Amino acid sequence: MSHSSSTVPEFSTPTGDQPGQGDENSDHRREGHVAIGDAKGGPAQDRVFAGVTLVAGAIILVVLAAVAFFLTWQASPIFGAASSEVTGGKGFLSYIWPLVVGTLIASVIALLLATPVGIGVALYISHYAPPRFAKGVGYVIDLLAAIPSVIFGAWGASVLAPKIVPFYDWLSGILGFLPIFEGPPTATGKTILTAGIVLAIMILPIITAMCREIFAQTPVLQQEAALGLGATRWEMVRMTVFPFARAGIISSVMLALGRAMGETMAVTLVLSGGPFNPSLIQSGNQTVASEIALNFPEAYGLRLNELIAAGLVLFVITLVVNLLARLVISRYKEFSGANS
Amino acid sequence: MSKRIDVEHLKVYYGDFLAVDDITMQIEPRAVTAFIGPSGCGKSTFLRTLNRMHEVIPGAYVEGKVNLDGENLYAKGVDPVRVRSQVGMVFQRPNPFPTMSIRDNVLAGVKLNSRRIARSDADELVESSLRSANLWNEVKDRLDKPGSGLSGGQQQRLCIARSIAVRPDVILMDEPCSALDPISTLAVEDLINELKAEYTVVIVTHNMQQAARVSDKTAFFNIAGTGKPGRLIEYAPTQEIFNKPQEKATEDYVSGRFG
Numbered sequence: 329m330s331h332s333s334s335t336v337p338e339f340s341t342p343t344g345d346q347p348g349q350g351d352e353n354s355d356h357r358r359e360g361h362v363a364i365g366d367a368k369g370g371p372a373q374d375r376v377f378a379g380v381t382l383v384a385g386a387i388i389l390v391v392l393a394a395v396a397f398f399l400t401w402q403a404s405p406i407f408g409a410a411s412s413e414v415t416g417g418k419g420f421l422s423y424i425w426p427l428v429v430g431t432l433i434a435s436v437i438a439l440l441l442a443t444p445v446g447i448g449v450a451l452y453i454s455h456y457a458p459p460r461f462a463k464g465v466g467y468v469i470d471l472l473a474a475i476p477s478v479i480f481g482a483w484g485a486s487v488l489a490p491k492i493v494p495f496y497d498w499l500s501g502i503l504g505f506l507p508i509f510e511g512p513p514t515a516t517g518k519t520i521l522t523a524g525i526v527l528a529i530m531i532l533p534i535i536t537a538m539c540r541e542i543f544a545q546t547p548v549l550q551q552e553a554a555l556g557l558g559a560t561r562w563e564m565v566r567m568t569v570f571p572f573a574r575a576g577i578i579s580s581v582m583l584a585l586g587r588a589m590g591e592t593m594a595v596t597l598v599l600s601g602g603p604f605n606p607s608l609i610q611s612g613n614q615t616v617a618s619e620i621a622l623n624f625p626e627a628y629g630l631r632l633n634e635l636i637a638a639g640l641v642l643f644v645i646t647l648v649v650n651l652l653a654r655l656v657i658s659r660y661k662e663f664s665g666a667n668s
Numbered sequence: 669m670s671k672r673i674d675v676e677h678l679k680v681y682y683g684d685f686l687a688v689d690d691i692t693m694q695i696e697p698r699a700v701t702a703f704i705g706p707s708g709c710g711k712s713t714f715l716r717t718l719n720r721m722h723e724v725i726p727g728a729y730v731e732g733k734v735n736l737d738g739e740n741l742y743a744k745g746v747d748p749v750r751v752r753s754q755v756g757m758v759f760q761r762p763n764p765f766p767t768m769s770i771r772d773n774v775l776a777g778v779k780l781n782s783r784r785i786a787r788s789d790a791d792e793l794v795e796s797s798l799r800s801a802n803l804w805n806e807v808k809d810r811l812d813k814p815g816s817g818l819s820g821g822q823q824q825r826l827c828i829a830r831s832i833a834v835r836p837d838v839i840l841m842d843e844p845c846s847a848l849d850p851i852s853t854l855a856v857e858d859l860i861n862e863l864k865a866e867y868t869v870v871i872v873t874h875n876m877q878q879a880a881r882v883s884d885k886t887a888f889f890n891i892a893g894t895g896k897p898g899r900l901i902e903y904a905p906t907q908e909i910f911n912k913p914q915e916k917a918t919e920d921y922v923s924g925r926f927g
Contacts, residue, residue: 459726549763553827556721557777557834558753567776571767 396643403637405630413630420634424641426604430520430613431642434595435588437524437608438531443581445528446535453536454543455565466540473533481597484526489517489598496521496609513609518600521608523615526594531584538583542576543569575657582653586646592617616642670697670868671737671754671837673718678732679897680713680722688714689897691732693887700860700869702879702906705889706921710898711872714889715840718870719755720748736837753777755838756831761847762823764815764830771811773826774798777834793833801829802859821852828859832867839863841871845878857882876922880910888918 411419449469453462493515500511513519546569554564570577595618605612620635627635673695680688688710695701703711716722717730720741734741741751756777764773774794778785785793794811798804803825807818815826824844831839841860845853860882863869873879879886886909888902902909902918913919 547763549759549761550765552721552724552757552759553763553765553830554776555724556719556752556757556759557780557830558749559777559780560749563780567765571765574767 399636399640399643403633403640405633406637409630409633415631415634420637423634424616424638427614427616427619427638428641428645429604430601431589431615431617431645433608433613434520434524434527434599434615435585437521438527438588439581439585441525441528442532442535442584446532446580446584447539447577449532449536450539450543451565451569453540455561455569466537469533469536472529473537477530477591477593478597480526480530481594484522484594484598485518488526489522491517492522492525493517500609507606508608510607510610514600514611516600516611518598519609519611520599520605520613523595523599524608526598527588527591530591530594531587534584534587535580538580539573539577542573542580546572578653578656582649585649589615589642589646589649590617592621596621670866672697673838673868673870674733674735674738675718676733676735678714678717678730678734680710680717680730681728682725683727686897687728688717689899691900693900693903695868695870696885697868698864698866699884700864700871700882702883702886703870703872703889704874704876704879704886704921705898705901706891707874708894708898709889709891711887711889712842713898715842715870715872716757718838718840719752719757721752721757723748749781753780753834754836755840756834756836758824758827758831758839758841758844760843762820762827764818764823764826766814766816768815769812770807770815770818770826773815774829774833776830797829797833798826800832800862801825802855802862803829819852821848821855824848824852824856825859828856828863832863836867838868838870841869843872843874846874853878876910880906886910888913888915888921890917890921 406414406420409420411417414420414423416423449465453466453469457465493513496513496517496519497511499509500513503509504511550568550572551564554567559567595615599614599618600611601614601618601622602612603614616638620638623631624635675691675693675695678688678691679686691714703715705711713722718734718741722728722730730742732742736754740746741755764770765776768776771794774797775785775790778790778793795804795808798807803822806822807826815823818826824847828839828844844860845856848856857878860869860871864884871879871882883906885904886906887900888909889898890901891898902913902915904914909918910922913922919925
């Protein structure tokens with residue numbers, strides 16, 4: 329410790345001769361000083377803290393407004409441009425809708441796969457697994473969140489996609505009469521469904537981590553009430569844990585949806601994009617985020633405005649999804665656990 | 669409907685720790701039995717073993733027998749879920765299900781285990797249960813409102829109605845009035861007095877006046893010190909416990925000299 333402080337003169341203390349001791353002494357003095365300040369400046373500290381929190385809160389609003397302003401400002405030229413100038417030559421709307429639909433398809437697939445699994449894993453950890461084992465499972469799921477998305481993308485493109493082709497063949501054989509599973513499937517496996525599956529794995533830890541926390545907070549008194557009436561464990565979960573956690577489950581799913589819609593790198597690597605295609609197991613379809621990432625480096629002029637406008641659309645969709653989630657949550661307020 | 673409970677040499681453990689030592693007692697049907705004693709003496713723990721609710725706590729287990737009209741609750745193959753539908757429980761703090769209406773709260777236990785109930789039967793059961801809990805007149809116009817909107821005393825009576833609706837043989841009450849004001853307490857005590865016409869009622873209470881007011885028999889529990897197991901010291905008709913107790917410790921406790 330003394331070594332490091334002597335090599336960095338800027339940090340040396342006034343009693344510079346013996347840096348180690350000096351540090352300790354000044355630390356003590358500083359602590360004493362703070363303690364006196366505490367006693368004197370209670371109300372002042374309160375005011376300072378109130379100010380800090382106000383600023384912190386305001387920063388979020390300012391950033392949000394700045395992002396919205398930047399996107400609108402940069403995107404505006406596209407709305408006045410002639411439709412022949414836009415990529416595809418048929419105006420911005422016909423350019424953007426396949427991307428929006430592609431984004432929604434990939435996200436919905438991811439949610440449909442990840443939500444039941446995520447809730448199941450969370451429930452297992454909070455209410456079924458033996459405590460020591462539950463911790464381990466929880467850590468592993470959290471580790472999943474720490475893997476960079478490019479790794480998921482590389483794995484999806486090089487491992488999952490080729491391996492999943494036989495499954496797509498089977499799917500088109502059995503459910504081929506449905507437009508979404510219409511054959512023949514692509515031989516590369518790089519489809520929107522594969523992208524959705526990779527996204528599902530990526531958002532799984534978000535759902536699991538949040539649900540696990542909320543499930544574990546279910547009041548013991550309510551769980552005992554259910555058990556005391558003769559409920560099985562599953563009935564107890566349905567009567568108390570799920571109702572208590574409903575708002576939390578919705579929030580976690582919406583958060584995961586936001587992640588899935590905005591996820592870029594994994595989709596870019598896994599999906600060989602193209603125009604809108606109703607079949608999920610053929611190549612085609614593209615997401616907004618992936619479209620922006622693929623084309624942004626070489627874009628200039630109106631093309632740049634076009635991509636930023638696509639970003640604006642994504643931004644608005646995410647906002648709307650969050651607002652809807654809030655609405656759903658507030659509808660259940662009267663019957664929520666909050667007033668128990 | 670009402671059944672006798674015979675406890676034989678029951679010991680309760682939390683892991684290695686012996687919490688309640690060797691209890692043998694008979695609890696009469698159609699009567700109110702009160703458990704009194706200082707905090708930590710194991711009376712609530714013991715109460716929970718009467719419907720196996722102690723099993724919710726990790727590491728808790730018992731040795732001995734609890735016979736409900738001769739049927740051992742701890743015999744092999746007895747499902748704790750079935751035990752709890754026979755032996756209902758009312759808790760320290762009112763705990764209606766906050767996401768359910770008053771009506772659904774009453775029916776919560778009845779609809780368990782995939783049982784179905786016709787609407788007319790359900791209406792009847794809701795009314796009779798709420799009437800038995802002295803709550804019908806207060807809530808009959810708002811059965812579809814959440815149960816958590818009621819006052820504390822009303823919520824506790826709703827919880828009692830919920831227990832009654834399952835038609836148990838025994839109702840256990842773990843300090844049911846400790847979170848209630850005096851008026852609500854009176855209402856619940858009146859209710860306990862009426863319940864004993866049909867049920868075996870066991871109540872844990874910290875309030876000795878309450879034990880004296882509502883119970884027919886009283887059991888006094890005590891511990892020798894921290895870390896020692898709780899024991900049943902004296903079990904006798906309530907009049908006797910409060911007027912001429914046999915044990916010195918009981919006399920000290922009911923006369924307010926300790927605890």
